[in-house]
Amino acid sequence: MKGNAPAVTVLVSAASQHGATAEIASAVAGELSARGIEADLVPPEEVSTIDGYDAFVIGSGVYAGHWLEPAKELTSRFRESLAEHPVWLFSSGPVGDPAGRFAKAMAREPADVAAVRSAVRARDHHMFAGKLDREALRPAQRALLRIFGGLEGDFRDWTQIRRWADEIAAELAGQRAGGNADSRG
Ligand SMILES: Cc1cc2nc3c(=O)[nH]c(=O)nc-3n(C[C@H](O)[C@H](O)[C@H](O)COP(=O)(O)O)c2cc1C
Numbered sequence: 001m002k003g004n005a006p007a008v009t010v011l012v013s014a015a016s017q018h019g020a021t022a023e024i025a026s027a028v029a030g031e032l033s034a035r036g037i038e039a040d041l042v043p044p045e046e047v048s049t050i051d052g053y054d055a056f057v058i059g060s061g062v063y064a065g066h067w068l069e070p071a072k073e074l075t076s077r078f079r080e081s082l083a084e085h086p087v088w089l090f091s092s093g094p095v096g097d098p099a100g101r102f103a104k105a106m107a108r109e110p111a112d113v114a115a116v117r118s119a120v121r122a123r124d125h126h127m128f129a130g131k132l133d134r135e136a137l138r139p140a141q142r143a144l145l146r147i148f149g150g151l152e153g154d155f156r157d158w159t160q161i162r163r164w165a166d167e168i169a170a171e172l173a174g175q176r177a178g179g180n181a182d183s184r185g
Contacts, residue, residue: 008172009038013047014059014090015071020131020154021061021092024161028057028090031165037172044070050078055086055172057165058120060110061130062093067112075116082120086175088168089117089125095132096151103129103155123171126164129155 010032014025022043029039040053050056060071075082091113094106113125131154134145145151 007036007038008054008176009040009052010055010057010168010172011047011050011053012039012041012057013044013071013074014061014092015044015068015074016061016092017063017068018061018131018133018136020133020156021059024090024092024128024156025057025059027158027161028059028165028168031162032057032169035166035169035173037169044074047074047078050081053085055088055168056082056120057088057090057168058082059090059092062091062106062110065108065111067091067110067116072112072116075120079119086172087120087122089113089120089122090128090164091125092128092130092156094127094129095153095155096148098129098155100150102148102151128161128164129157131156 012025012029012032014021016022016025026041029041032039044058058071058075060067091110093110094103096103107127109125109127116122117125132145132152134142134152137145
């Protein structure tokens with residue numbers, strides 16, 4: 001249901017190399033749906049139009065301090081239209097002991113996010129912990145994992161992820177009550 005439908009419709013789209021970020025996007029979409037918001041989950045590569053959406057949640061896995069290309073490409077392709085709507089950004093990155101020096105270094109905002117955030121006038125960027133599964137990695141990535149030990153595992157915090165989605169739902173509900181969920185009027 002898009003366009004003239006009274007319900008708020010959100011596009012949730014995340015670039016993911018190994019599936020961890022896609023699963024976070026799916027959890028966000030599920031939580032928004034549970035809060036009465038229509039949420040479409042579409043990978044960035046498959047987004048052909050953003051017409052009809054009232055708000056956007058866009059995310060990416062982080063590799064060597066950067067967002068994945070499909071997420072950057074999506075935000076640049078629809079930059080002008082995104083800037084006219086509420087947009088929330090997230091990244092899935094830090095792995096390993098959260099108190100360890102690697103995870104702390106990884107928790108820094110990815111290099112591209114400041115530019116994306118200002119280009120689309122995003123309301124928030126949230127950095128979620130990620131998941132590293134040795135079996136899913138490419139050979140070169142596996143070699144890196146051998147050098148940087150202790151990073152393997154699933155560090156995603158589903159409570160934190162759902163709470164973030166709840167905050168988005170609350171903001172959208174507040175706007176809707178104020179008659180301004182869709183800034184196009
Ligand atoms: C080669 C490699 C480089 C990575 N570099 C970073 C990084 O710079 N910062 C970070 O926070 N996480 C980094 N990670 C962790 C991933 O971002 C994390 O595992 C993420 O959840 C993967 O998401 P995906 O499965 O959706 O691709 C790296 C992982 C690999 C395998």
